[in-house]
Amino acid sequence: xxxxxxxxxxxxxxxxxxxxxxxxxxxxxxxxxxxxxxxxxxxxxxxxxxxxxxxxxxxxxxxxxxxxxxxxxxxxxxxxxxxxxxxxxxxxxxxxxxxxxxxxxxxxxxxxxxxxxxxxxxxxxxxxxxxxxxxxxxxxxxxxxxxxxxxxxxxxxxxxxxxxxxxxxxxxxxxxxxxxxxxx
Amino acid sequence: xxxxxxxxxxxxxxxxxxxxxxxxxxxxxxxxxxxxxxxxxxxxxxxxxxxxxxxxxxxxxxxxxxxxxxxxxxxxxxxxxxxxxxxxxxxxxxxxxxxxxxxxxxxxxxxxxxxxxxxxxxxxxxxxxxxxxxxxxxxxxxxxxxxxxxxxxxxxxxxxxxxxxxxxxxxxxxxxxxxxxxxx
Numbered sequence: 001x002x003x004x005x006x007x008x009x010x011x012x013x014x015x016x017x018x019x020x021x022x023x024x025x026x027x028x029x030x031x032x033x034x035x036x037x038x039x040x041x042x043x044x045x046x047x048x049x050x051x052x053x054x055x056x057x058x059x060x061x062x063x064x065x066x067x068x069x070x071x072x073x074x075x076x077x078x079x080x081x082x083x084x085x086x087x088x089x090x091x092x093x094x095x096x097x098x099x100x101x102x103x104x105x106x107x108x109x110x111x112x113x114x115x116x117x118x119x120x121x122x123x124x125x126x127x128x129x130x131x132x133x134x135x136x137x138x139x140x141x142x143x144x145x146x147x148x149x150x151x152x153x154x155x156x157x158x159x160x161x162x163x164x165x166x167x168x169x170x171x172x173x174x175x176x177x178x179x180x181x182x183x184x
Numbered sequence: 185x186x187x188x189x190x191x192x193x194x195x196x197x198x199x200x201x202x203x204x205x206x207x208x209x210x211x212x213x214x215x216x217x218x219x220x221x222x223x224x225x226x227x228x229x230x231x232x233x234x235x236x237x238x239x240x241x242x243x244x245x246x247x248x249x250x251x252x253x254x255x256x257x258x259x260x261x262x263x264x265x266x267x268x269x270x271x272x273x274x275x276x277x278x279x280x281x282x283x284x285x286x287x288x289x290x291x292x293x294x295x296x297x298x299x300x301x302x303x304x305x306x307x308x309x310x311x312x313x314x315x316x317x318x319x320x321x322x323x324x325x326x327x328x329x330x331x332x333x334x335x336x337x338x339x340x341x342x343x344x345x346x347x348x349x350x351x352x353x354x355x356x357x358x359x360x361x362x363x364x365x366x367x368x
């Protein structure tokens with residue numbers, strides 16, 4: 001069963017992190033998460049980017065800002081959700097991921113510059129994707145691939161205006177609105 | 185057999201891409217690539233970040249700047265290397281990756297803002313990690329995991345000064361230089 005995933009980005013700094021956080025949100029969406037929570041600086045541009053991509057490429061992905069991530073996560077856990085924290089200090093993801101129950105909603109917490117110590121305790125699972133310093137974007141992608149059994153397929157993005165089709169050497173993009181225009 | 189991988193970042197823009205390109209280089213290293221080639225703006229800071237992390241966390245990873253990526257890639261192919269281009273327009277990575285021979289060096293080309301059309305032809309494989317817009321960092325991580333059979337383990341980072349050990353709720357970092365100091 002594909003679990004319902006919310007990705008929570010802690011400690012966003014508008015200037016320094018704007019592109020990384022956008023990449024994180026887009027990766028969450030592309031890997032099959034249903035919701036993204038931005039914490040730290042309230043950055044409309046990140047939320048707009050995610051809304052624009054969803055409008056163009058389909059699916060039900062939503063995003064919001066939360067000023068109090070610890071309160072949000074405590075509430076999430078109280079409602080029966082599982083909290084997973086991605087950190088290079090955690091348990092190996094290959095062995096830890098299969099232990100996570102997928103029949104309750106999961107919040108995947110991705111740290112920013114400084115992660116409050118309480119997150120390590122709030123999280124039922126602290127999980128490391130390798131123990132080298134690399135990227136929260138890479139860690140999220142690899143963890144979600146393990147959890148979801150691969151990258152989300154086209155069937156998970158209904159209502160897309162633009163749809164990219166695989167091609168060995170060129171670009172094939174179907175514009176479903178143009179299709180309808182043409183057939184009128 | 186684990187192939188020898190060079191990751192080639194096209195079209196780096198110093199201001200806009202500095203953190204994404206650093207994340208890309210660090211992800212290349214953490215996934216087991218041996219070399220990183222920066223193209224576009226010549227940005228010492230990115231190269232310094234990669235050198236610093238390698239000095240601290242071990243391994244043989246190297247990085248360089250190349251002003252002429254097409255020339256570099258043509259030469260790479262002439263020497264018997266395989267060129268793989270990651271693009272959301274390419275073939276599905278799950279089915280295409282197993283076709284790539286791993287007994288010759290592989291250059292994984294990751295696009296920047298604008299990818300010259302010639303790259304699609306120079307590349308023996310144009311490969312897509314999902315067909316949604318997301319992140320070159322996520323795409324590189326997922327492709328390399330598929331190619332290399334997972335994330336690189338500690339044995340691939342010999343000579344590390346700092347080594348992170350898995351822990352379910354805390355941070356365990358071994359400082360090998362302090363170890364030696366203590367044992368004196």
